[in-house]
Amino acid sequence: MTGGSFSRVGVVGLGTMGAGIAEVLARGGLAVVGIEVDQDALERGRGHLEGSTGRAVKRGRLSEDAQREILGRVALSVDFADLGDCGLVIEAVPERLELKRRVFAELDRVCRDDAVLATNTSSLSVTDIAVTTGRPTKIVGVHFFNPAPVMKLVEVIRTVLTEPEAVERVAALVTGLGKTPVTIGDRAGFVANRLLFGYLNQAANMLESGHATRDDIDTAMKAGAGLPMGPFTLMDLIGLDTCLEVLEAVYAESRDRRHAPSPVLRELVTAGLLGRKTGRGFYAYGGARDETVDEADVPQPVVGVLGTGPLADAVAALCDRAGSRVRTAAADLGDCDLIIEAAQDAEAGRSLLAAAAGTARQGAVLATTSAAAPVIEQAMATGRPADVVGLHLPEADGTLAEIAATVATGPGVADRAAALAGRLGLTTVRCRDRAGYIVDALRFPYLNDAAAMLGAGYADADSIDAAMTLGCGYPTGPIADLDRLGLDRAVAVLRALYAESREPALSPAPLLEEHVTAGRALR
Ligand code: 3HC
Numbered sequence: 062m063t064g065g066s067f068s069r070v071g072v073v074g075l076g077t078m079g080a081g082i083a084e085v086l087a088r089g090g091l092a093v094v095g096i097e098v099d100q101d102a103l104e105r106g107r108g109h110l111e112g113s114t115g116r117a118v119k120r121g122r123l124s125e126d127a128q129r130e131i132l133g134r135v136a137l138s139v140d141f142a143d144l145g146d147c148g149l150v151i152e153a154v155p156e157r158l159e160l161k162r163r164v165f166a167e168l169d170r171v172c173r174d175d176a177v178l179a180t181n182t183s184s185l186s187v188t189d190i191a192v193t194t195g196r197p198t199k200i201v202g203v204h205f206f207n208p209a210p211v212m213k214l215v216e217v218i219r220t221v222l223t224e225p226e227a228v229e230r231v232a233a234l235v236t237g238l239g240k241t242p243v244t245i246g247d248r249a250g251f252v253a254n255r256l257l258f259g260y261l262n263q264a265a266n267m268l269e270s271g272h273a274t275r276d277d278i279d280t281a282m283k284a285g286a287g288l289p290m291g292p293f294t295l296m297d298l299i300g301l302d303t304c305l306e307v308l309e310a311v312y313a314e315s316r317d318r319r320h321a322p323s324p325v326l327r328e329l330v331t332a333g334l335l336g337r338k339t340g341r342g343f344y345a346y347g348g349a350r351d352e353t354v355d356e357a358d359v360p361q362p363v364v365g366v367l368g369t370g371p372l373a374d375a376v377a378a379l380c381d382r383a384g385s386r387v388r389t390a391a392a393d394l395g396d397c398d399l400i401i402e403a404a405q406d407a408e409a410g411r412s413l414l415a416a417a418a419g420t421a422r423q424g425a426v427l428a429t430t431s432a433a434a435p436v437i438e439q440a441m442a443t444g445r446p447a448d449v450v451g452l453h454l455p456e457a458d459g460t461l462a463e464i465a466a467t468v469a470t471g472p473g474v475a476d477r478a479a480a481l482a483g484r485l486g487l488t489t490v491r492c493r494d495r496a497g498y499i500v501d502a503l504r505f506p507y508l509n510d511a512a513a514m515l516g517a518g519y520a521d522a523d524s525i526d527a528a529m530t531l532g533c534g535y536p537t538g539p540i541a542d543l544d545r546l547g548l549d550r551a552v553a554v555l556r557a558l559y560a561e562s563r564e565p566a567l568s569p570a571p572l573l574e575e576h577v578t579a580g581r582a583l584r
Contacts, residue, residue: 065230065233065234065236065237066148066230066233066234067091067148067149067177067230067234068091068092068148069091069092069093069094069146069147069148070086070091070092070093070094070147070148070149070150070151070234071093071094071095071096071143071144071147071149071150071151071172072086072093072094072095072096072150072151072153073096073141073144073150073151073152073153073154073164073168074096074097074152074153074154074155074164075095075096075097075102075103075105075106075107075109075110075137075153076105076106076109076153076154076155077109077207077300077338078153078181078205078207078209079095079106079151079153079154079181080095080106080109080110080113081109081113081205081207081208081209081210082151082153082181082205082209083095083106083110083135084110084113084114084131084209084210085205085209085210085238085240086238087131087132087134087135088131088210088238089237089238089239090134091134092134092136093134093135093136094135094136094138094143094144094147095110095135095136095137095138096137096138096139096140096141096143096144097137097139098139099139100139103137103138103139106137107137110132110135111132113208113210114128114131114132115128117210141167141168141170141171142171144168144171144172145171145172145173146173147172147173147176148173148175148176148177149176149177149178149179149230149231149234150168150172150176150177150178150179151179151180151181151203152164152165152168152178152179152180152181153181156182156183156184156185156303156306158185158189158190161180161182161185161190162190162193165178165180165190165193165194165200166193166194168194169194169195169196174196175199176199177199177200177201177227177230177231178194178196178199178200178201179200179201179202179203179231180200180201180202180203181202181203181204181205182202182204183204183254183303183306183307184249184250184254184303184306184307184309184310184311185310186247186249187200187201187202187218187220187247188220188221188222188247191220191222191223192222197220197222197223198222198223198224198227199223199224199227200220200222200223200227201217201218201219201220201223201227201228201231202216202217202218202219202247202251203215203216203217203218203231203235204216204217204218204251204253206253206532206533207298207299212531212532212533212534213239213240213241213531213532214240214241214243214253214527214528214531214532215235215240215241215242215243216242216243216244216245216251216252216253216528216532217231217232217235217242217243217244217245218244218245218246218247218251219244219245219246219247220246220247221246221247228244232244240531241527241531243520243524243527243528245519245520245524246519248314248519249310249311249313249314249315250307250310250311250314251528252514252519252520252524252525252528253528253529253532253533254307254311255311255510255514256507256510256511256514256525256528256529256539257507257529257532257533258304258307258308258311258320259311259317259319259320259506259507259510260292260503260504260506260507261292261295261296261304262304262308262319262320262321262322262323262326263319263502263503263506264278264282264291264292264293264503265292265293265296265322265323265325265326266323267499267502267503268293268323268325269323269324269325271493272492272493272495272499272502273490273491273492273493273499274491275293275343275344277490277491277492277499278291278292278293278490278499278503279291279292279293279294280461280488280490281455281461281463281490281498281499281500281503282499282500282503282504284459284460284461284488284490285455285456285459285461285463285490285499285500286455286500286503286504287535287536287537288533288534288535288536289533289534289535290534292503293342293343293344294343294344295533296326296336296342296343297336297337297342297343297344297346298336298337299336300335300336300337300338301326301329301330301334301335301336301342301343302330302335304322304326305322305326305327305330308320308321308322308326309322317566318564319506319564319566329342329343359398359477359480359481359483359484360398360484361383361384361385361484362385362397362398362399362481362484362485363385363386363388363396363397363398363399364376364380364385364386364387364388364397364398364399364400364401364481364485365387365388365389365393365394365397365399365400365401365417365421366380366387366388366389366401366403367389367391367400367401367402367403367404367410367413367414367417368402368403368404368405368409368410368413369404369405370403370404370405371457372403372405372430372454372457373403373404375403375454375457375458376401376403376430376454377389379485379486379487380485382486383484383485383486385484385485391416391417391420392420394417394420394421394425395420395421395422396422397421397422397425398424398425398426398481399425399426399428399478399481399482400414400417400421400425400426400427400428401428401430401452402414402417402427402428402429402430402431402439403430404431406431406433407431407433407434407438407439410429410430410431410439411429411431411434411438411439411442412442414427414429414439414442414443414449415442415443415444417443418443418444418445418448419444421448425448426448426450426474426477426478426481427440427443427445427448427449427450428449428450428451428452428478429449429450429451429452430451430452430453430454431451432453432496432497432498432501432554432557433553433557435467435494435496436449436450436451436465436467436494437467437468437469437494439451440467440469440470441469446467446469446470447469447470447471447474448471448474449467449469449470449474450464450465450466450467450470450474450475450478451463451464451465451466451467451494451498452464452465452478452482453465453498453500453501454487455498455500455501460486460487460488461487461488461489461490461500462479462482462485462487462488462489462490463489463490463491463492463498463499463500464478464479464482464489464490464491464492465491465492465493465494465495465498466491466493466494467494468494475491479491495561496554496557496558496560496561496562497554497557497558501554502558504542505551505554505555505558506555506558506566506567507539508539508542508543508546508551509551509555509566509567509569509570509573510566511525511529511538511539511540511543512539512540512543512551512569512570512572512573512583513570513572515540515572515583516570516571516572522538522540522583522584525538525539525540526538526539526540526541540583540584541584543573543583544582544583544584548573548576548577548582548583549577551569551573552569552573552574552577555567555568555569555573556568556569
């Protein structure tokens with residue numbers, strides 16, 4: 062590995078991110094100078110470095126010799142003058158503009174004239190920092206992702222003042238460190254945070270409004286969208302104070318109320334419950350974990366599957382795999398425990414379910430999979446709404462079932478539906494009867510934001526996809542997701558979400574509508 066044109070790099074601030082960045086640089090063979098404000102902070106920084114590399118040793122990923130070498134490359138100091146020989150200095154102090162400006166003034170004073178100065182800010186404007194220095198052409202952003210030693214993305218931010226050479230040298234350094242640089246302009250949130258935080262905040266608002274529980278939302282996004290972590294686990298990892306800062310910064314630029322921090326987030330931050338780093342945020346760490354709910358003991362259900370098409374086929378195949386008998390003829394539904402309507406459109410589903418309600422036995426659960434109409438509309442048409450739930454499979458061949466109870470669903474019916482779906486091998490989560498259930502309600506606005514970003518020309522499709530896969534561990538990027546899920550489905554879900562919320566940002570991005578009309582994929 063190589064540092065390109067840099068051999069000695071400074072890092073100012075050795076908190077979680079700064080220490081992670083110092084580790085990445087030292088692992089890449091570079092001489093690192095780590096600066097902190099005082100001896101105590103320096104010792105904490107040393108602790109981060111030893112802890113993180115020690116963890117790798119324990120896992121057998123790093124030898125003790127290699128750990129010693131890495132730590133030996135990092136010189137720790139409380140004196141800015143020790144940065145005098147560095148060709149690049151990366152600032153990673155807390156997100157306060159005044160503080161960062163003071164650090165940059167000091168760097169300007171002690172660093173060589175040709176040194177490039179970088180900020181790891183996630184929420185402040187790089188330009189705002191650059192204009193107060195005497196060398197605005199040499200100021201860039203280098204935005205690492207948490208945990209820095211693991212996540213492969215680094216956003217390299219150029220302002221309108223930055224000279225191309227400084228950007229190229231920093232991007233080459235990032236590549237040399239085995240990470241992928243995405244070079245972009247200076248907009249709040251850059252690419253990844255801009256797309257990530259609208260989604261995280263929406264998840265917090267979903268909790269706030271009682272749409273679903275913390276655990277169900279986290280489970281849904283892992284099992285239903287394949288994300289490495291649910292939104293609440295991730296916010297706790299990032300730090301709720303950082304989440305609040307990023308949201309405030311993005312809101313200040315976007316004036317989109319979806320970025321106005323959710324009250325629950327502010328409440329936790331005010332209470333000092335900042336996530337993992339303080340031992341408690343949305344979750345409690347290190348202590349007793351919450352109990353999980355008991356699964357009811359139910360026999361293997363007989364399942365009625367109504368409708369034709371890919372979804373009905375997928376549901377029938379799922380029942381088969383689980384060893385459930387499947388009935389598809391209207392006349393055979395009498396002994397079914399669960400009847401699932403999986404028609405291709407809401408209207409067909411409604412009449413199939415209404416007909417089935419006439420022959421289904423007492424105690425059978427009637428489920429509608431239609432995402433295009435509220436469950437309650439389908440339920441009322443059956444004449445026995447107390448027995449009806451929504452059962453949504455966000456991926457037809459996936460393992461997640463979202464179960465929605467309406468205001469008319471009888472007591473215990475959603476529990477029974479969840480237990481029956483569990484017997485079909487599905488992971489179940491619960492939510493209220495709202496457009497998009499959990500997964501689609503959270504992912505399509507994010508996908509729409511990505512399409513809008515692409516349409517606005519801020520970043521290209523490859524950069525947007527790289528940002529989310531390499532920065533946040535998503536299995537696939539949003540542009541690829543849109544093509545895979547279908548732009549027509551995206552437009553349909555977004556229209557339903559818009560119709561319910563009248564939230565302007567949820568109306569489909571013009572780029573999506575345009576591609577649907579043209580019958581073309583985004584790529
Ligand atoms: N430091 C160093 N290494 C770490 C680590 C840490 N804090 N946490 C995990 N790792 C390493 C482990 O050592 C392991 O490496 P190995 O396979 O070589 O032993 C690897 O990462 C996987 O770790 P685990 O098996 O313990 O845990 P998971 O498989 O659950 O993965 C995760 C953990 C990599 C964090 C994964 O859950 C993930 O990708 N989550 C999403 C994280 C994300 O979205 N980050 C971006 C947040 S936004 C941001 O930072 C921007 C800022 O501006 C707010």
